[in-house]
């Protein structure tokens with residue numbers, strides 16, 4: 001298969017710039033072109049300005065500032081020649097067929113044979129885009145529909161035309177999957193493809209029904225949100241986030257392109273209130289506010305709009321009886337005899353009925369539709385998984401009762417589920433009523449699949465150990481947010497013994513949205529409140545011992561994080577033989593935020609890393625300063641690439657772009673280390689002692705005077721400085737790992753008894769935010 005080694009993106013607007021940044025995140029050089037602005041001194045000012053904006057944007061489009069160097073800005077008048085050696089040219093200019101087509105003609109004149117051209121269009125059919133263009137162009141052309149923001153949204157919809165070369169589709173799909181980390185969903189050349197057609201219909205249903213039924217928007221978001229595994233922004237919160245002004249365009253485009261009789265038309269009608277809001281600048285979070293707003297005139301009061309009067313009123317806390325009574329049962333919610341229950345069904349009944357109608361139209365496979373909603377709208381479950389939860393028979397009966405259409409796929413199901421597991425194989429229903437096996441692509445291994453057939457090797461309330469084949473075991477955290485507690489440490493200890501006897505290697509991995517948020521603070525606070533300090537000290541000591549045992553185990557241990565790996569969750573990674581991290585991994589030693597210092601070897605490991613890998617000037621001081629800067633400011637790396645810069649990851653650690661490929665990559669890495677594996681040699685530390693501590697204290701004092709550090713920050717930093725400088729050590733003395741661990745324990749024990757620390761922990765538990773005491 002052809003490889004993509006150089007990319008061009010044309011159009012440096014919201015999407016083009018974001019796509020270019022993400023191509024750079026993959027380590028691939030990218031040309032970014034836009035128009036020449038009128039009378040501009042710098043003819044490439046648009047693309048250059050876009051890169052500057054990317055560097056300032058939050059959340060960051062670049063995974064590391066270094067990636068920005070891979071983007072070369074230019075303009076479409078002087079620099080089209082740069083396309084000649086590009087393997088993939090992505091067009092992301094304004095949504096106008098005439099402009100896109102005239103650009104294609106220019107691209108086609110300069111591009112090399114076999115290069116691929118794609119459009120990011122969200123509404124123009126592929127057939128129209130290639131209409132009138134040469135056969136060579138049509139053969140190399142497809143639609144690659146990214147979602148905003150391109151780095152973070154995992155969905156990529158790919159549409160191929162009748163003339164598109166299958167190799168071109170395969171090459172782009174492979175690149176998007178492996179290098180960009182996208183979940184590639186093949187769609188037919190139908191309006192809105194899959195995700196927006198269904199997603200917009202869903203949003204529109206929720207809005208129209210809320211207006212008709214005069215539902216408070218807080219309640220609407222509480223109903224059409226969490227209970228169905230939809231992000232808690234719900235519907236109105238989501239519209240505020242994406243911008244209210246986008247909706248009329250997308251709605252009009254779908255209404256204009258979908259055939260008569262399509263269910264979408266039933267929901268398409270003007271919303272005068274929304275039009276008025278847009279006209280007055282209430283376009284959502286990017287504007288003056290949206291359905292929700294912070295009223296700055298009223299001291300940042302939180303307000304919500306009343307759909308009936310169109311006036312803002314104080315925001316209320318949603319308290320929906322139906323949601324509480326239904327618990328985890330979606331069916332109970334839909335059947336609940338209340339306004340909320342009826343609203344839930346009116347919205348989701350239609351949405352799910354429409355999803356079923358899309359089978360054979362927008363896509364042939366139901367799993368494509370589910371994936372599009374999971375990755376494009378962050379639903380936990382796709383529509384067909386939701387219908388399976390309800391039961392197909394229940395759902396069909398409910399549709400019939402409501403006079404909603406029953407799609408052919410529902411008839412084909414004949415009461416059977418869309419997904420089933422037969423002898424460990426996952427199967428999915430097809431339109432002909434048969435089931436097809438759902439096979440994961442090569443290089444994809446999911447722990448969820450392993451669990452379909454296997455029993456854990458070891459298990460307790462906070463963790464499990466699994467056999468993932470080929471002599472590799474997988475340690476999984478299973479607690480809430482994957483926080484760490486005595487049970488986790490206990491099972492880890494047992495697992496180390498088990499793996500030593502029965503396996504070749506260990507991977508630490510889970511499929512939660514966060515790898516681990518660190519130690520369970522609730523338990524820590526409880527223990528501190530009853531003055532069970534011995535328990536806390538025990539937990540610190542046993543954590544240190546077990547993490548050390550992990551480090552010196554005679555088999556390789558590969559940590560495979562995705563999402564947050566904070567505090568103790570970061571420290572476990574610091575003790576692994578190697579890491580294979582998902583690109584979207586956020587690592588940090590954030591203990592100071594709750595008035596503590598890293599006590600499970602985090603200080604020790606960061607010192608050791610800056611000593612051996614830091615490329616710092618000679619002497620004991622530079623590594624100490626680096627570790628102090630990182631830990632005392634609770635710095636969190638916002639990507640795996642940044643984690644390497646901060647030495648939370650080593651230069652040799654691996655990064656996997658696609659979340660689905662993480663476990664298989666980690667397992668392969670673990671197996672590659674097995675032959676001749678030797679645990680690392682223990683580091684020794686030459687630390688600068690008390691005079692260095694004074695220096696660090698003075699630095700913090702300076703920050704305090706500038707108002708950048710609080711009084712209690714100084715206390716915590718000072719305790720950290722004692723550990724990192726080596727306590728009362730003399731500059732010539734060499735400290736062992738155990739010496740530094742003892743310093744960690746002593747500092748930790750002192751802090752955890754302090755009121756300032758307990759206030760911080762309590763505040764964090766109550767609000768999720770650090771207390772600035």
Ligand code: NAI
Nearest residue numbers: 011012013014015016034035092093094095120121122148
């Ligand atoms: P935008 O308006 O932010 O950016 C368009 C850029 O294209 C501008 O910088 C403009 O100067 C440039 N441009 C216009 N004509 C050009 C030409 N002939 N040659 C070179 N550059 C030219 O638009 P946005 O939102 O980035 O959309 C771009 C494409 O992506 C559209 O096809 C849109 O439908 C699609 N899309 C947009 C999404 C979104 O959320 N904004 C999501 C998915 C797809």
